[in-house]
Amino acid sequence: MTHNDFKALVTSIAETNRYFQQQAQKQVNVALTLRNWLIGAYLFEYEQNGQDRAVYGEGLYKRLAAQLQASGVAGASRSNFHLFRRYYLGYPEIVQTVSGQLQNGDENARAILDRSRKPGAK
Numbered sequence: 001m002t003h004n005d006f007k008a009l010v011t012s013i014a015e016t017n018r019y020f021q022q023q024a025q026k027q028v029n030v031a032l033t034l035r036n037w038l039i040g041a042y043l044f045e046y047e048q049n050g051q052d053r054a055v056y057g058e059g060l061y062k063r064l065a066a067q068l069q070a071s072g073v074a075g076a077s078r079s080n081f082h083l084f085r086r087y088y089l090g091y092p093e094i095v096q097t098v099s100g101q102l103q104n105g106d107e108n109a110r111a112i113l114d115r116s117r118k119p120g121a122k
Helices: 003-048 057-070 078-090 094-099 107-117
Strands: none
Touching: 003 057, 003 078, 003 094, 057 078
């Protein structure tokens, strides 16, 4: 292998790595955006349906955070739940925008998004 061939190999691998790292970061951003929006939607729907009125607000979020943290759910905190709910209320159209970015028919993600579009969805 000549020096030029080796240099071209290094360049090709580095460029490929950089490109796919950027693509992965974009997909992670889309996934986290959807996750946060959907959690906000679930919280809003739960509260609007009047379920468990005794644990509304801080009580609901505190109880929910404790249960989800015990289950190993990252980012499950009272403050995040407030942010997720506000995010959902601030961007009600995001599900249409972001769902179009899902590539190659991720069936699990599409099923979750379809549920979020139906009135009274859980």
